[in-house]
Amino acid sequence: MSLTFSGQVALVTGGAAGIGRATALAFANEGLKVVVSDVDANGGQGTVELIRGAGGEATFVPCDVTQEAQVKALMEATLDAYGRLDYAFNNAGIEIEQGKLADGNEAEFDAIIGVNVKGVWLCMKHQIPLLLAQGGGAIVNTASVAGLGAAPKMSIYAASKHAVIGLTKSAAVEYAKKKIRVNAVCPAVIDTDMFRRAYESDPKKGEFAAAMHPVGRIGKVEEIATAVLYLCCDNAAFTTGHALAVDGGATAI
Numbered sequence: 324m325s326l327t328f329s330g331q332v333a334l335v336t337g338g339a340a341g342i343g344r345a346t347a348l349a350f351a352n353e354g355l356k357v358v359v360s361d362v363d364a365n366g367g368q369g370t371v372e373l374i375r376g377a378g379g380e381a382t383f384v385p386c387d388v389t390q391e392a393q394v395k396a397l398m399e400a401t402l403d404a405y406g407r408l409d410y411a412f413n414n415a416g417i418e419i420e421q422g423k424l425a426d427g428n429e430a431e432f433d434a435i436i437g438v439n440v441k442g443v444w445l446c447m448k449h450q451i452p453l454l455l456a457q458g459g460g461a462i463v464n465t466a467s468v469a470g471l472g473a474a475p476k477m478s479i480y481a482a483s484k485h486a487v488i489g490l491t492k493s494a495a496v497e498y499a500k501k502k503i504r505v506n507a508v509c510p511a512v513i514d515t516d517m518f519r520r521a522y523e524s525d526p527k528k529g530e531f532a533a534a535m536h537p538v539g540r541i542g543k544v545e546e547i548a549t550a551v552l553y554l555c556c557d558n559a560a561f562t563t564g565h566a567l568a569v570d571g572g573a574t575a576i
């Protein structure tokens with residue numbers, strides 16, 4: 324069985340690298356037009372070039388998801404470019420190395436909550452009116468396994484990802500009858516720049532990360548992209564308000 328998409332246009336935030344880039348490429352590979360957005364213009368343009376090089380259609384729109392005026396402008400630019408929005412992958416996120424909770428500081432708290440929570444909220448706030456006007460669509464937000472349970476020494480990050488799941492479930496229930504589905508994807512450790520920044524300073528940390536997953540390895544960006552595309556596609560019409568762990572069994576332990 325193949326995935327079917329009745330929509331035509333996908334938006335990916337945090338599309339300059341990692342999970343966002345892989346998912347933008349996967350949407351394009353399914354024949355969708357993709358708006359790639361990020362604060363990193365070089366990386367975002369690089370994703371667009373990869374899509375175009377493979378024969379797909381994509382546009383880069385810069386946006387800092389913590390700034391409402393920029394988020395509003397992103398949705399307007401999406402309509403200007405392709406006339407509609409069918410699927411939104413709200414994936415931009417940051418992870419700052421933290422210590423135990425009592426060692427955290429206010430600047431870290433504001434930064435992490437600002438991008439990971441306010442950013443997702445602002446994106447949904449400005450996407451939902453477009454989807455309502457069109458009669459439906461699907462949103463996927465990037466949470467984390469840190470949104471499903473404890474994340475020692477990452478308590479602010481864990482709080483931000485629990486909040487993403489709260490926003491996801493609430494919006495899913497509010498708009499279910501309007502044919503807007505809202506789900507979250509919850510990756511465990513995935514091989515991206517974010518992972519390398521956190522673990523490469525100490526090879527032992529990398530081995531520890533692999534061992535956290537019953538499958539014995541960390542995940543690949545394409546494995547998250549596949550889950551996002553499933554949550555968006557027509558085959559998932561009965562799936563909404565779900566937080567899907569894609570984690571090599573990590574949360575099953």
Ligand SMILES: NC(=O)c1ccc[n+]([C@@H]2O[C@H](COP(=O)([O-])OP(=O)(O)OC[C@H]3O[C@@H](n4cnc5c(N)ncnc54)[C@H](O)[C@@H]3O)[C@@H](O)[C@H]2O)c1
Binds near residue numbers: 337343387468513514
């Ligand atoms: N890599 C992992 O192990 C892992 C695990 C669980 C969840 N996640 C989540 O997956 C998402 C993607 O992370 P990744 O691993 O691909 O990391 P990444 O650092 O490779 O990519 C994140 C992207 O978000 C962009 N970004 C950061 N702040 C932004 C802002 N204010 N506005 C717009 N864009 C912004 C960055 O420029 C970057 O391109 C994040 O939400 C992250 O929390 C990652």
